[in-house]
Amino acid sequence: MKIDAAVAYAGQAEFALEQVELADPNLDEILVKIAGVGICHTDLFMRDMAGALFTHPAVFGHEGAGTVIAIGANVRKVAVGDEVAITFRSCGECRNCSVGPAAYCENFPALNMSGARTDGTRALSGSKGALEGNFFGQSSFASHCLAYESNVVKVAKGIPTQIAGPLGCAVQTGAGAVLNSLDAQSGSSIVIMGGGPVGLSAVMAAKLRGCETIVLVEPQAARREFAEAHGATHTIDPLALDDVKAALKQIVPTGLDFAFDTTGLESVIGPAIGALKINGAIGLVGLSHKDADVPVKINRLSGAGVRIIGIIEGDSNPDDFLPYLMEQYLAGNLPFDEMITTYPFAEINRAIADQAAGKCIKAVLLL
């Protein structure tokens, strides 16, 4: 079928809006008519890393949500007409999937980053031939996409489908880091580095968990204000200070229980590790454009028991965790919709520019 898609070309800073061809669903595939799709940093990272991680031209987008309009013969989990949020794909069969969380599926790269479907074919083609797709088992910067049983979750009643997509990446990553990976307990202290959608989801989750001290370190005033209105007990503008670690020590002199980094910057991660207490833990989710090293002295780990934890997708098992997040949203405990600004799909490049300029926190494109 003919669909509209935003195509990334090597060397081009902007996505090109084009009509492309999408294949019919295979036996294990679910055709979703996209209602809304979030823009996540990983889409832009992949757009800018042409060839290194993902061949171009390609269709990205991995926070899609919409309506199931066709299913392959082997699909049982959803039916035509169901509203779904789409997340990452996992195999359900490897050793890591069998013990969970599914975010560490051993086949994650093949299922989410290979550009191809299960059978190795390309589902998308443009005027000049096949396009790389199947990004996170969806490629939802498009009017329609093919998804799978492992990466669709039904949208709970009361949640607008258009904005449900970010639950499948940004919200689950930030909230999951606090609730699952770090398992921050009531009464604990946490610093969150970076107040983008992932960091602010972490702030909301820390409040939900009853953390006593919730600090956000973020240079943009609007994001600090959002955090203060959604659970942060303290905020720090890192550009106004010489020493973030000293500022954190002032807030919790004995050291923080937890830190959570969304920036992937060693200059940010270093002070956060420095501000942890004995046996404190830092979770890392930010990708490093330079593939930099983590700045830490060995004795900080072996002498103080400090723990550094790499986190994918908030240690989520989407079939359990997304319904939980939806429940918390409906109960008023996780107002992730307040982070969202919507744009027409055709304005994808303006939405990206606005997000980069701090004019919005989370851009969601409406189809």
Ligand SMILES: [Zn+2]
């Ligand atoms: Zn697996």
Ligand SMILES: [Zn+2]
């Ligand atoms: Zn993402």
